[in-house]
Amino acid sequence: xxxxxxxxxxxxxxxxxxxxxxxxxxxxxxxxxxxxxxxxxxxxxxxxxxxxxxxxxxxxxxxxxxxxxxxxxxxxxxxxxxxxxxxxxxxxxxxxxxxxxxxxxxxxxxxxxxxxxxxxxxxxxxxxxxxxxxxxxxxxxxxxxxxxxxxxxxxxxxxxxxxxxxxxxxxxxxxxxxxxxxxxxxxxxxxxxxxxxxxxxxxxxxxxxxxxxxxxxxxxxxxxxxxxxxxxxxxxxxxxxxxxxxxxxxxxxxxxxxxxxxxx
Ligand code: PGA
Numbered sequence: 001x002x003x004x005x006x007x008x009x010x011x012x013x014x015x016x017x018x019x020x021x022x023x024x025x026x027x028x029x030x031x032x033x034x035x036x037x038x039x040x041x042x043x044x045x046x047x048x049x050x051x052x053x054x055x056x057x058x059x060x061x062x063x064x065x066x067x068x069x070x071x072x073x074x075x076x077x078x079x080x081x082x083x084x085x086x087x088x089x090x091x092x093x094x095x096x097x098x099x100x101x102x103x104x105x106x107x108x109x110x111x112x113x114x115x116x117x118x119x120x121x122x123x124x125x126x127x128x129x130x131x132x133x134x135x136x137x138x139x140x141x142x143x144x145x146x147x148x149x150x151x152x153x154x155x156x157x158x159x160x161x162x163x164x165x166x167x168x169x170x171x172x173x174x175x176x177x178x179x180x181x182x183x184x185x186x187x188x189x190x191x192x193x194x195x196x197x198x199x200x201x202x203x204x205x206x207x208x209x210x211x212x213x214x215x216x217x218x219x220x221x222x223x224x225x226x227x228x229x230x231x232x233x234x235x236x237x238x239x240x241x242x243x244x245x246x247x248x249x250x251x252x253x254x255x256x257x258x259x260x261x262x263x264x
Contacts, residue, residue, distance in 0.1 A: 009242025065092030173217030228258030
């Protein structure tokens, strides 16, 4: 079965309460007359999720995701949010974003625990992995990805693996880190191939073929085509451009078109 393309908008903490609702409304309007043949997810901040769900209404074109979740189901964790609090609202959840790993010290083990908990609750985890600038410059990209993926694969069942998505984001390529250039799409494609190879070794070729893997880092309408032209890239995790409805919809259209052209 061909993998369905996916675009995920990570709105981070970029939009106020009002701006979040305006952005959702604008997005809905732009999508009104468009045939959407891919999965589209937007991830606003926690306090906005319920209201965005209402704003989206019965829309089957856009699904809702959270930006994070705690690894425990409940407990004395002031300021944290549990999967049981978001599961009635979201069907997706980003975990292990590099900003959380770097700014709050989130570990691979915590990311794995979050992913497994989400799967148990029927929420699809979008698991972020990727190397820092220092690791990239020290030629450690392959070892970093291998270590992150092998750790993840050791912690999930084959069944859980079929219910999650990987987002490969070279941390240095994220727009707020002011990358000198976007990464070479051919290199990204090869690293994604490596991820599938590791999955095939741990489980089997079918599991590797079914896994959706996204690219993330400075994706814009002007560069997404070059990534989608490469094999194995199933869509994108988009930060900055996703808060601009016109850009986000343009990216969606290009991903959808590229998927058709691949003959899927
Ligand atoms: P960016 O963010 O598209 O602004 O680079 C991507 C991300 O942080 O997930």
